[in-house]
Amino acid sequence: MTEPVNEPSEGPDRRLTWARRLVWVVLLVGIVAFLVKGANNPPDPFLVPEETGAEAASEPPSGGAEEPAASSTTTASTAPAPAVANDPPATPATGPEPPRGPTPSTTSVVVGPAPTPVPPATSPAAPSRRPLPGFDEVAFRISGSPGVTNGVALLADDGASRRQGLMDQTDLRGYDAMVFRFPSPTEGSFFMRNTLIPLSIAFFDASGRFVSSADMEPCPDEVEDCPTYGPDGPYVHAIEVAQGDLGRLGIGPGSVLSFP
Numbered sequence: 001m002t003e004p005v006n007e008p009s010e011g012p013d014r015r016l017t018w019a020r021r022l023v024w025v026v027l028l029v030g031i032v033a034f035l036v037k038g039a040n041n042p043p044d045p046f047l048v049p050e051e052t053g054a055e056a057a058s059e060p061p062s063g064g065a066e067e068p069a070a071s072s073t074t075t076a077s078t079a080p081a082p083a084v085a086n087d088p089p090a091t092p093a094t095g096p097e098p099p100r101g102p103t104p105s106t107t108s109v110v111v112g113p114a115p116t117p118v119p120p121a122t123s124p125a126a127p128s129r130r131p132l133p134g135f136d137e138v139a140f141r142i143s144g145s146p147g148v149t150n151g152v153a154l155l156a157d158d159g160a161s162r163r164q165g166l167m168d169q170t171d172l173r174g175y176d177a178m179v180f181r182f183p184s185p186t187e188g189s190f191f192m193r194n195t196l197i198p199l200s201i202a203f204f205d206a207s208g209r210f211v212s213s214a215d216m217e218p219c220p221d222e223v224e225d226c227p228t229y230g231p232d233g234p235y236v237h238a239i240e241v242a243q244g245d246l247g248r249l250g251i252g253p254g255s256v257l258s259f260p
Contacts, residue, residue: 129174135161138179140239144255151176151249153239165240167194172242176249180238189230190238192219198243203235204257211235213251215243 129152131137136155141148154175156162162180172178182188185206192199195218203211212232219226231238237257241249 132169132173134164135178137175139260140177140179141258141260142250142255143258144250144252146250149250150260153177153179155179155181157181165190165195166197166199168196170196177239177241177245180240182236185234185236187231187234189228190216190240191226191228192216193223193226194221195219199240200243200246201229201241202239202246202251203231203233204237204239205234206236208237208257210251210253210255210257213246216240 129137132154136157137152138155139150139152141150152175154173154177156165156178157180162182165180166172166178190201195216198218199216200213201216202213205211211234214229216229217227239251239257241251246252
């Protein structure tokens, strides 16, 4: 059998306990109201973080225009200086606006005189050529101490054309010369029967080297014995030109004839 527990009667200690509880309730309600409504009831309360030295330096002076709150990631080096309401607007720098776009290079290009072209192998100037029936034409080259001369000649390379040569012609028909080609070395002589213009002739051996030369005068048909002009040795090619033109073509001792 247990003894009944006597309930404590309501006394001063019980009232003190309720008073303390009431004080704590009021205090908690006040703290909650402070946090919800704000200490001074501002329209948009927020907690201001502790200012650093850089942030404090960036605050506008008293009386300046209010700036919006800066982000916590903004640093003093990137934040623009706050505008001051009472300051006059900044005066733009005078002078023309610099051109936009890439800065042109200052490298200068010095244009020198055009190089003098190296002249090609010379060739005597000639009027338009008039082919001669029964004759071919051939390009030739004379190499020697004066240099290289290129030319174009009528070609007599068979018996009929070699016998005719420049008979009855009043000029070289616009060619530089007439070349006589023989199938093998020979020492045959030339004569000037029925040839109307004075000529010079040069003989070249099988290797193209100069053998000798001579000036030839026209021989009318009524003359019975025309003089003949022969070489100083065997030759394979003979070149006839207008009298005195051998030097102009570079033909002389030491010269070499070739056909490019």
